[in-house]
Amino acid sequence: MGRATAPGRTAAKGGLRIAAWNVNSVKARLPNLLDWLDSFTPEVALLQEIKCPAEDFPRLEIEDRGYNLAVAGQKSYNGVAILSKTPLEVARDRLPGDEGDDQARYLEAVTGSGRTVVRVASLYLPNGNPVGSDKFAYKLAWMDRLLAHARTLLALDEAVVLGGDYNIAPADGDVYDPEGWRDDALCRPESRGRFRALLHLGYVDAWRARHAEVGAFTYWDYQQGRWNRDEGLRIDHLLLNAYAADRLGGCEIDRGPRGKPKASDHTPVWCELGDAGW
């Protein structure tokens, strides 16, 4: 159609690029976030760990760059947001299954238009350490709720992308030191088994679908020179249902933001979805 092409859509050629990034405080990271939005110009950005209530989100700076915005925030910790060049229709701002859970870790919205309509979720799965604690139980329960919800989403005839910080390294090849991390909540069989259960539902790990290599990471600890040594973990993921996977173009980890001053300890992962072919 003759619709005007918005700035930043050139690389997508009518498709759209969806990125997930744990920014570790949207206020502390605002210059980094704006630099990234200006240079990469994703059509959709799924942010985690904004660490502020929705009313404190730097809305104007984002909207000035042509993004619509949806936020599920809370004071001090957690918090997720979705930025999109096209309007957002929020579907839910909490993960169903536990009315008593007030942590802001899940936000789901429908965005895109015409042949590029897509349902996206920005999710921040609990860390779960130390293993054996109530935090670990919360992580596994949260993952069980995500599995149940992901199953209900399969009934929809639309593309679905569940993106964010899963706090799970799916396999030893996603960890710089698998032996050292064997008993960590990010690598435990209980965590990995639930991640695999998502794949068994039919969701596709977009990065793994496009890359066979091991030793590619999305997170590097601030301490002990982990970034300079490239000692990290791949824990941020884009999971695609079949409708989305059928449209999957490239999927890449953008290491650029991790190397900048005042960086988050995570870096973005993004994928490109082409137009629906029908």
Next chain:
DNA sequence: ATGACAGTCTGCGACTGA
């Protein structure tokens, strides 16, 4: 080497994260 991280607010120390 008496060190070597970075957010948050309960704020000059404690808590959380991965």
